[in-house]
Amino acid sequence: xxxxxxxxxxxxxxxxxxxxxxxxxxxxxxxxxxxxxxxxxxxxxxxxxxxxxxxxxxxxxxxxxxxxxxxxxxxxxxxxxxxxxxxxxxxxxxxxxxxxxxxxxxxxx
Numbered sequence: 001x002x003x004x005x006x007x008x009x010x011x012x013x014x015x016x017x018x019x020x021x022x023x024x025x026x027x028x029x030x031x032x033x034x035x036x037x038x039x040x041x042x043x044x045x046x047x048x049x050x051x052x053x054x055x056x057x058x059x060x061x062x063x064x065x066x067x068x069x070x071x072x073x074x075x076x077x078x079x080x081x082x083x084x085x086x087x088x089x090x091x092x093x094x095x096x097x098x099x100x101x102x103x104x105x106x107x108x109x
Contacts, residue, residue, distance in 0.1 A: 065101030067091035
């Protein structure tokens with residue numbers, strides 16, 4: 001994101017904003033999901049609600065990626081409220097275990 005921001009700043013310095021329309025967009029999305037019914041202003045790095053298994057789930061999760069094992073003990077989910085989301089090594093849950101998260105198929109315009 002820092003390099004993306006730097007690239008935009010560089011481009012803006014080289015154009016005349018009176019003559020140029022600048023559109024910044026992505027060419028793809030990722031498998032990040034925002035879930036739950038949290039209230040406005042709620043910290044999205046926390047849990048969003050309770051699953052049918054009576055355990056809280058996170059607002060943020062991924063369809064795939066490295067965050068699978070950290071959130072499971074065998075076939076059961078870990079209690080999300082006991083995990084430290086401020087740890088530099090924390091990874092939000094993933095549905096499918098992969099070494100890295102993939103692009104999704106959504107068209108970004």
